[in-house]
Amino acid sequence: MSNNASSLPSRDQIPPIQTWNAATVFPNREAWEAATGDVLALLPEARKFAGKLAESPQTLAEFIEIAEKIQRQSKNL
Numbered sequence: 001m002s003n004n005a006s007s008l009p010s011r012d013q014i015p016p017i018q019t020w021n022a023a024t025v026f027p028n029r030e031a032w033e034a035a036t037g038d039v040l041a042l043l044p045e046a047r048k049f050a051g052k053l054a055e056s057p058q059t060l061a062e063f064i065e066i067a068e069k070i071q072r073q074s075k076n077l
Contacts, residue, residue, distance in 0.1 A: 025076045032077070039074045042066060 011019060026032040049063040 035073065036077055039070060039077065042070050042073070046070060 022032075026035065046063065046066050049059065049066075053060050053063055
């Protein structure tokens with residue numbers, strides 16, 4: 001099997017029954033872009049914890065909370 005992307009059919013060449021309905025996740029591209037922006041906005045918050053997770057249980061708990069929020073919001077992107 002080749003990893004060459006040019007050997008993959010384009011979406012319009014795939015029968016609709018074999019594709020997922022993106023509109024069930026995001027009604028339009030703008031909604032997807034907004035959700036992406038929300039996730040990207042959380043990344044600097046997570047970066048603040050770099051090198052600090054072992055400082056205290058509270059620090060670790062705060063990081064886990066942000067990491068879980070990022071994971072929940074990014075699962076459909």
